[in-house]
Amino acid sequence: MATVRLVDESEATGAVAAIFADIKATKKLDSVPNFWRVLATNPTQLELVWTRLKSIMHPEAEGRTGRLDPLTREIIALAVSATNGCAYCINSHTAAVRKLGLDVEALGEVMAVVALFNGTNAIANGYQIEPDVFPPLD
Amino acid sequence: MATVRLVDESEATGAVAAIFADIKATKKLDSVPNFWRVLATNPTQLELVWTRLKSIMHPEAEGRTGRLDPLTREIIALAVSATNGCAYCINSHTAAVRKLGLDVEALGEVMAVVALFNGTNAIANGYQIEPDVFPPLD
Amino acid sequence: MATVRLVDESEATGAVAAIFADIKATKKLDSVPNFWRVLATNPTQLELVWTRLKSIMHPEAEGRTGRLDPLTREIIALAVSATNGCAYCINSHTAAVRKLGLDVEALGEVMAVVALFNGTNAIANGYQIEPDVFPPLD
Amino acid sequence: MATVRLVDESEATGAVAAIFADIKATKKLDSVPNFWRVLATNPTQLELVWTRLKSIMHPEAEGRTGRLDPLTREIIALAVSATNGCAYCINSHTAAVRKLGLDVEALGEVMAVVALFNGTNAIANGYQIEPDVFPPLD
């Protein structure tokens, strides 16, 4: 159970109601996910997080074209969330990649890559291996 | 400086020399990266890690077709490594995505998505937000 | 469900009973939190953790004055727990900051700062940005 | 060494130059920290991160009053960065808390609290201790 009371859509007014509406329209959802209902307990933060997430994850909604496609962005989100062990986020981004067409077998590949590098990260750190020499990316 | 002495290519023999050759051929490299030279201090582990990494990251080399393309796989590797703060791995996978055509602006998008979800993971965990309801992926 | 059986207050004797009493008195609680009931399965560890936590978090109880006030200490505890995603700890320290007067809006600011820097940590690590030059703190 | 080339102040133009100037003015700095010079390789991301950081960490610069004071905000930043082991961020936020008056002894208390709860987080997770019962914060 969340440590704060979730704001219900029916009680949202003003800026919060407008953001709730924008979230549902942009993400094509019927209801506002719990994440945003919790953030609404501090409207300033709700707006900051939504504005940034919308800009990064839905550039199309702002008339910009992202360099990464929507599925790649959601796969990164899932990889980060699995690495951090965030239950809410894993459920949410698994649903998102599924909606974007990733099936259970391809999800298995995502998890295989995530697991592989969580493992090799521990090896490289655990032996304090020095980076090979590469020039910085210009 | 690594906590163990790196195995030099010139001193590798037998199974280790064969794996070193396979690494260079599969990854089209002129020299063996430090990671593998450290793992070679325990040849059994060298083989286990290389076999698995080759299978997951280079399925084409084994005549299989992966469901994810090579750039997506390297982007996941970089996202995991940035989340874990693994210096060696970040350098290595940044070089890999660059080789596969990702420029500095697109790298900025990858980092933006990685940062965004490391942030929202902390929020979702920090409030103990319960997952929205989704059916399991069949 | 915890992986070990919790020690009940009614079955505690000797040193464990004394520590349980000290925990309730120092923290002004009516019952012993689960954390301490689990640690009581190894009385040596119970004493080590409680002694240290009391000294750091309740210096006033030992006649010392801490340099940080109690609310700041609990906010740090919550920030660390949110970053690590520790469910028990997040619940416990959210209750503590609430008791010390932090309302839901101010909690939103704490979470905003926690999320912001979990994000920027990933960016700074993800690009391997070198520290700016600062002299060490004397 | 960073994986991308840092943007020099002298080569910044347009929106990037304006943000560089705002960073120096808001943070009262003589030069632009490396973090922002790296982010400038993708101007959209530079703007998104700076806008959000300014709003959360410098609400006074926007005519708003934060609920947390500047030192508490920087202490949270340092606690998160120490937990994640982000070298750049630790250096940067240690310099910030020092500027705001935290001396080396008080820094010792911050680190003691950070260490204590990184330890107890592992215990609470390691035994899978169930949360004590608390009502959500209204």
Place this chain on the structure above:
Amino acid sequence: MATVRLVDESEATGAVAAIFADIKATKKLDSVPNFWRVLATNPTQLELVWTRLKSIMHPEAEGRTGRLDPLTREIIALAVSATNGCAYCINSHTAAVRKLGLDVEALGEVMAVVALFNGTNAIANGYQIEPDVFPPLD
């Protein structure tokens, strides 16, 4: 609830059925743990993970002798899982160390060491302490 449907033992055929049988025989279990039933949604990954885990954790089953004894290996697994806060893994490896004879008091020592170094790691990182000088291990 897992984000994918678990493969039931009764529906497993071919390579998956063979691996399920090998898992039960090698680990002396009556049923296949959930972890492997989830991995079976991608048979290639099931095989890769099982092959590697068997080689590292059950070398005896392959006629090799490991340098670490089985209890030490499971203690490492538990220490890593507690540090990462992985609920499934903590439950599983606690059951494993128990089966291998570790009682609740000794488990308390494992957790004490895990907690201690999660704490000191944060201190060493938090102050950016430079390593003492040691020669690499030959």
Place this chain on the structure above:
Amino acid sequence: MATVRLVDESEATGAVAAIFADIKATKKLDSVPNFWRVLATNPTQLELVWTRLKSIMHPEAEGRTGRLDPLTREIIALAVSATNGCAYCINSHTAAVRKLGLDVEALGEVMAVVALFNGTNAIANGYQIEPDVFPPLD
């Protein structure tokens, strides 16, 4: 470079000098490691950390018998440090396990186990796999 100035052995007096002497005697070292020289900037914290570490890692020095042997304790310390990517700690605990007789091949096994479970932790979390049923440890 550490963010604070290290306390030199030659300038230590009173309680700090006594703890420095105890560290060298207990750990059979010729000089005080950097970790303790940094902690000495806050003598109260130096004492708290040393007292606890001595009790957990050197119970023999206090006339108690630990349930884990010294090598197992140091292996856990190394596994935790590799998982957290703490450079100082990895160097320090690698030196410790080496002193206790672990050679480079056995170190390879430790790292293999650490890497394996950092990987499987990500899988178990990444699919949100529910724990198998085990009774709590009595």
